[in-house]
Amino acid sequence: MAAGKIRRSPLERAEYAIILSTLLLLVVVMVQPLLNLLAVSLSSPSEVARMSGLTIIPEGFSLEVWKLLITNPAVQQGLINSVFITLTSTALGVCFTALMAWGLSRPGLPGRRILLVFVLVTIVFDPGIIPDYFLNKRLGLIDSYWSVILFKLVNAWYLIILIRFFEEVPNEILEAAELDGANVFQTFWYVVLPVSKSALATIALFYFVFHWNDFFRPMIYLNDQSKWPLQVVLRQFVVEGDKIAMVGLENSVNYTGASQINIRALSAGMILLTIVPILAIYPLILKFFTKGTMSGALKG
Known part of the structure; x- marks a missing residue:
């Protein structure tokens, strides 16, 4: 076993995967609204009305x-x-x-x-x-x-x-x-x-x-x-x-x-x-x- 490498049991690996997945999900939930605000603010004025609350990519890039x-x-x-x-x-x-x-x-x-x-x-x-x-x-x-x-x-x-x-x-x-x-x-x-x-x-x-x-x-x-x-x-x-x-x-x-x-x-x-x-x-x-x-x- 490589020096400094921690060996985890199958149960510990499963717990680690669950914790990591939960944290990633929380990150997505918190970051998505911010990305949506950024996308809306950078979108063309004529396209904003058609954008949903889940959109994270600007529609028609604009800095107006x-x-x-x-x-x-x-x-x-x-x-x-x-x-x-x-x-x-x-x-x-x-x-x-x-x-x-x-x-x-x-x-x-x-x-x-x-x-x-x-x-x-x-x-x-x-x-x-x-x-x-x-x-x-x-x-x-x-x-x-x-x-x-x-x-x-x-x-x-x-x-x-x-x-x-x-x-x-x-x-x-x-x-x-x-x-x-x-x-x-x-x-x-x-x-x-x-x-x-x-x-x-x-x-x-x-x-x-x-x-x-x-x-x-x-x-x-x-x-x-x-x-x-x-x-x-x-x-x-x-x-x-x-x-x-x-x-x-x-x-x-x-x-x-x-x-x-x-x-x-x-x-x-x-x-x-x-x-x-x-x-x-x-x-x-x-x-x-x-x-x-x-x-x-x-x-x-």
Whole structure:
């Protein structure tokens, strides 16, 4: 038998084949709708109406939909707003969540149990949209990006995840840093954070997906349409069918074929625009999950 080759019994091979087939089926089920959206958005406007929901090959290749979407001011501004809100919220969320989790993970923190109870209370009792709206109005945050960015700046669920992770950081590492003369903040920055990359990446991914997909709060608090993120633009267009206002066809009188663009094709293009950034960030984050959490932290 070749070195390193694993020999499986017939039962194990059958189980492996079933698992592999199931995973491939799940991949097909999840990827097919995305391919259908791509095919619809790349098809000729005159052919879109005849395409089924299972079609994955464009009918009469055309880039008219993407030209119209990419050059549209509302879509461009919505994409810029989404990127700004999401990146700012994610960066601040990870920063403040990590700082708070590190403090609450230390057994000697005065009032630690009381603070943890308050954290749990925020999970069980949600303040509701009306008190939240009046609070933002009193603070002057209505129609401001900060009304969206500051929302759940520290998510209680993510905070608990980081607390549990920081509690498992070996004391040997912390004691070694203390012996080297590091203070609390130096220990946190130079010792704890480097060995917590996988946990921080997980939290960053959660915050990114949450804020990128959020449309309800921006729809309520951002009255200025120039501040709408892409998700609100998508909702107005797809859900309400506001083809003229949201896609800007009223400004495209001289655009060849603009009046013939199928609303289904435009919807497919808009949906893909909101999905692609989420799909693109996963490979960037995935490398942190494949590495050992404490890799290189302890030496024999």
